[in-house]
Amino acid sequence: MIEAEALTRKFGDLVAVDQVTFSVKEGEIFGFLGPNGAGKTTTVRMLCCLISKTSGTARIADYEVGNRADSPRIRKMIGLVPDNVGLYEGMSAYDNLDFYGKLYDLTESQRRESNEYFLKMLGLWEKRGAPAGTFSKGMKQKLAVARALIHDPQVLFLDEPTANLDPESAKTVRDFVLELRKEKKTIFLNTHNLDEAQRICDRIAILNAKLVAIGTAEELERTVRGRRTVIQLTGVSDTVVKTLERLPLRNLNCVDGRVTFDVSDPERENPPVVRTIVEAGGEIQTVTVQGSTLEEAYLKLVRKQD
Amino acid sequence: MAIRHRKSILYTLVGFPLAISFLFSYIVGYIFSAAPTTKLSDIEGLLDSFAFWFVIIAAILPSPIASYSIVGEKVEKSLEPLLATPATDGEILLGKCIASFFPTILATYASAVIYMASTDSSLYSRAGGLYYPNSEIVVILFLLAPLTALLSIEMNVITSARVTDVRSASQLGSVLFAPFIGLYLAGEIGVIALDAISLLAMSAIFAVLAVGMFFMSVRTFQREEILTKWK
Numbered sequence: 001m002i003e004a005e006a007l008t009r010k011f012g013d014l015v016a017v018d019q020v021t022f023s024v025k026e027g028e029i030f031g032f033l034g035p036n037g038a039g040k041t042t043t044v045r046m047l048c049c050l051i052s053k054t055s056g057t058a059r060i061a062d063y064e065v066g067n068r069a070d071s072p073r074i075r076k077m078i079g080l081v082p083d084n085v086g087l088y089e090g091m092s093a094y095d096n097l098d099f100y101g102k103l104y105d106l107t108e109s110q111r112r113e114s115n116e117y118f119l120k121m122l123g124l125w126e127k128r129g130a131p132a133g134t135f136s137k138g139m140k141q142k143l144a145v146a147r148a149l150i151h152d153p154q155v156l157f158l159d160e161p162t163a164n165l166d167p168e169s170a171k172t173v174r175d176f177v178l179e180l181r182k183e184k185k186t187i188f189l190n191t192h193n194l195d196e197a198q199r200i201c202d203r204i205a206i207l208n209a210k211l212v213a214i215g216t217a218e219e220l221e222r223t224v225r226g227r228r229t230v231i232q233l234t235g236v237s238d239t240v241v242k243t244l245e246r247l248p249l250r251n252l253n254c255v256d257g258r259v260t261f262d263v264s265d266p267e268r269e270n271p272p273v274v275r276t277i278v279e280a281g282g283e284i285q286t287v288t289v290q291g292s293t294l295e296e297a298y299l300k301l302v303r304k305q306d
Numbered sequence: 307m308a309i310r311h312r313k314s315i316l317y318t319l320v321g322f323p324l325a326i327s328f329l330f331s332y333i334v335g336y337i338f339s340a341a342p343t344t345k346l347s348d349i350e351g352l353l354d355s356f357a358f359w360f361v362i363i364a365a366i367l368p369s370p371i372a373s374y375s376i377v378g379e380k381v382e383k384s385l386e387p388l389l390a391t392p393a394t395d396g397e398i399l400l401g402k403c404i405a406s407f408f409p410t411i412l413a414t415y416a417s418a419v420i421y422m423a424s425t426d427s428s429l430y431s432r433a434g435g436l437y438y439p440n441s442e443i444v445v446i447l448f449l450l451a452p453l454t455a456l457l458s459i460e461m462n463v464i465t466s467a468r469v470t471d472v473r474s475a476s477q478l479g480s481v482l483f484a485p486f487i488g489l490y491l492a493g494e495i496g497v498i499a500l501d502a503i504s505l506l507a508m509s510a511i512f513a514v515l516a517v518g519m520f521f522m523s524v525r526t527f528q529r530e531e532i533l534t535k536w537k
Contacts, residue, residue, distance in 0.1 A: 011534065048390050051530045072392045079390075086384035103391040147387065 001026040001155060001186040002047065007056035009042050016042045018210045019056065024203075026154075027184040029177065031191060031201030035302060038207045040190040041083060044157050047188070049074050060155060076104070079148030083159040083190075085140050089133030093124050093143050096132055097150050104151035111150075118146035122176065138169025145176060156180065159190040174200055198294045212301045221291045222264075223301070228290045229270055231259040234283040243280040247273065263289065315370045319409055323363050323417030330356045331424035338428055346432045354500045356421070357443045358490050364414045364451035365458040365483040368406040372462035373479030375402040376532075377469060385532060395527045399520070403459045410455045418447055441502040450505055453512035458483060460519040467527050 002024035009017040017039040024030040032040050045051045047058055049071040058065035063074045087096050094115055101111035119125040122142040127135070132143060141161060148156060158177070162170035177187060178200055191197055197204050198217045206212040206220070213220055221227075228251075233240070236254050244252060250262040259277070263269045266289045277284060334353070337344055379385040388398065422438035429437045439447075465478045489508070493500040498508075 045533065050386065050389055050533055072394070075390060075392045080387055082383075082386045082390075084383035084386070086382060086387050088384055089382055100387075100391065103388075103393050105392075144387070 001028075002030075002058070002060055002188065004043075004047070004058040005056055007043065007046065007058050008054045009039070009046055009051070010054045015209055017046070017207075020207065020211045022205050022211060022214055024186055024188060026186050027181065028202045029181055029187045029189060029200055031189045031197035031204040032207055033191060033194065033197050033204055033298060034207035035192065039209050040207055041159055043207070044080070044159055044188065044190055048078055048080050048157055076151070077153055078155045078157060079151070079153035080157045081141075081144045081148045081159060081161055083163065085144035087132040087135075087140055087143060087147070090131055092129050093119060093132055093135070094128040096143060097147055100147050101150050106151060114150050114152075118149060122146055122172070136169070138165050138172070141165055141169065141173055142176075145173060149180075153185070155186045155188065157188045157190075160192070161189070162191070162193060162196060170196075194295050194298055204294075206298060206301050208302050212304075213297075217294050218291070220297045220301075221294055223297065227263050227266060228260055229263045229266055229273070230286075230288045230290055231274070231277065232285040232287075233257045233259065233277070234285060237281065240277055240280045240282040243276055244273070247276060249273065315374065318370050319367055319413050322366065323413045324420070326359055326363060327417040327421035327424075330359065330421055331428070334425050335428040338432070346429060346437070353425070353437070354442055355490070355494060356425075357446055358493060358500050360414055360418050360421075360443075360446050361450050361454050362483065362486050362490055363417060364410060364455040365486040367410040367413055368455050368459045369462055369479040369482060371409065372402065372406040372459040373466045373475040375406065375463060376466040377471065377475040380470070380532075389529050389533070395529070396524045399463060399523050399527060402463050403456065403520075406459045406462075407452075407455055410459075411452055414451050414455070415447065418443070442500065442505060445502050445505040445509065449509040450512065453509055453516055454486060456516040457512055457519060458486075460516065460523050464519070464523045464526055467523075467532065 002022075004023070005021050007017060007020045008015065020039075020043065022030075032043065034040050042051070046053050047060065047065055049065060053066055060074050061077060063070035063077075065071075065074065088099065091099065097115045097118065098111050101114060106114065115128075116125070119128050122145065124139060124142060124146070127139065132140060135143065145158070145161065148158075161173050161177070165173065174196060177189070180187060189197070189201060201217070203214065203216055204220060205214040213223055215223070235257050236259065240259075241254050244254065244259065252261045253259070261273070270287065270289070274284060274287060334349070334356075337349060376385075379388065393401075422443065426433075426436050426438050461482045462475075462479050465482065466475045469475050469478060489498070492498045498504055
């Protein structure tokens with residue numbers, strides 16, 4: 001649905017987005033993680049045809065980003081929730097949606113139906129007549145999401161949708177995004193909330209002007225340190241330690257009845273180790289596999305790139 | 307929208323044209339009460355000048371609305387989602403023009419009606435009938451004032467899209483009607499006549515300028531610059 005190849009944007013000497021290549025499948029929730037100034041918003045703006053690219057190519061469905069004739073078609077099939085929601089504060093929630101419905105050429109009955117559906121869905125129906133300026137941040141964010149969806153776009157770009165929201169409002173927005181996945185909408189989520197990315201994104205790309213890494217949250221965690229098996233024994237005898245030391249285990253550590261070592265494929269590598277311990281007379285209480293967290297992976301990847 | 311939520315704009319839109327129409331009607335009434343022998347022909351030049359003020363009103367009134375139109379989007383940070391819709395630059399700018407045009411014309415016509423009615427009541431016995439509406443004011447109200455309003459709006463929209471804060475937009479907007487004051491002064495000192503023929507010729511020039519400036523405003527409307535340079 002979205003494809004970018006060597007997408008680059010420069011502002012004078014500053015390379016905001018540097019040769020970024022990725023693709024997003026239809027119906028996928030794709031997270032774009034990165035520190036402030038990493039080029040996330042610039043990428044979204046390029047994909048939404050709001051600013052031009054310096055070089056590279058990008059496509060949304062069958063349309064080419066940067067092609068003058070394709071730009072209106074792309075804008076018609078996308079919805080954008082920018083980091084600053086940018087509602088018309090003096091207008092009511094209903095009128096905000098209605099105004100955008102008109103911009104997308106929706107008929108009056110379509111607008112009425114969509115406005116009611118989204119306002120009810122996001123719990124704003126009772127407040128439909130109140131000026132958007134009187135809304136809390138969470139309500140504004142929800143209204144901005146509704147505004148971006150009013151024309152039933154195939155692709156939704158969300159730029160930091162839960163930033164500055166209280167936990168409850170953030171959850172409402174996240175749950176709504178997950179609902180959209182069921183409707184097969186493609187969602188491009190800019191965020192620096194790692195927990196959020198891990199919870200709702202099918203795949204995550206880490207950006208720091210250049211694309212640092214891309215994959216599922218699990219894959220990203222593995223790229224940094226791989227995983228570590230932790231075997232808890234009732235006690236570690238010298239026999240068990242000596243037997244284990246004969247095995248080709250990476251970073252083996254035996255302390256206080258706890259045996260740990262690095263694994264890359266635990267399903268294949270753990271059984272012979274367990275068998276060896278048992279045969280050496282060890283008594284196993286638990287076997288667990290720990291990974292590095294996405295946060296660790298993110299920090300390591302971003303710092304490595306810096 | 308900007309009008310409803312910015313009281314200063316509302317006051318300008320209502321207060322200024324009303325003040326002008328009451329002031330001019332009062333001056334006409336005062337002349338005849340202070341100098342009862344004054345003939346209508348003695349003040350016809352003055353009445354033409356007063357009528358031309360509705361052109362100036364049409365130039366001044368849209369300024370606060372139009373200059374706020376683009377910069378106001380910046381204040382509310384509402385331009386980015388708007389630009390992400392399929393609306394073209396021309397449609398966005400046309401919308402801005404229409405939003406400023408109709409309140410301006412409405413206020414100009416309302417003040418003109420008040421001025422004409424009260425002036426006619428002072429002049430009725432001397433003119434032997436209604437002095438207004440005459441050919442000059444018809445040209446002014448139905449051609450020159452709307453075209454002037456359009457020109458003023460376009461000039462304000464162009465400058466509003468180039469500046470980055472409301473103060474600069476207001477300051478620029480407040481000097482943009484100077485050319486129209488210049489035309490008024492040219493009429494006053496006799497460089498141009500403010501009769502119906504001259505006003506028609508002026509209207510034709512303004513019409514060409516208005517069309518040209520609309521295309522210019524579309525060409526100079528740089529989405530990218532607005533999004534990347536506005537802070």
